[in-house]
Amino acid sequence: MTVNFEMVQGDTRYMRFTCYNSDGTILNLATANAATFGVIEYGKTNGNTIISKTFSSGIVIEDTNVAVVKLDPSDTSSINGKFEYTFTLDDFTNDTFSSTGLFIINISAN
Secondary structure, eight states, rough: BBEEEETTTTOOEEEEOOOBBBBBBOOOOGGGGEEEEEEEETTTTOOSSSSEETTTTTEEOOOTTEEEEEOHHHHHHTTTEEEEEEEEETTTOEEEEEEEEEEEEEOOOO
16 A cells, blocks of 8 residues: 655644555454555655654554554654655554555655
């Protein structure tokens, strides 16, 4: 699944991901055992991870099938530009949900 996000540098941002099984049914996140979120510079497939989140640091389950990644002001206060993100969630039944896309961080809201 591809979803693009945009935000202002140094703001708090909640990125919500509605998760589905490969067959299109709702993925019950009560069985989720791992989730990762990473941001790299745009176009650098093997680039350094600039922002990294996991269940223990910034990813929470909000509802039956919604995972939320929280970006704190300190995550983006010193960066801006065009980036790529990857979000992946796995459950105990070996179902995986993935989302990738562009992540734009603007210097100001204008």
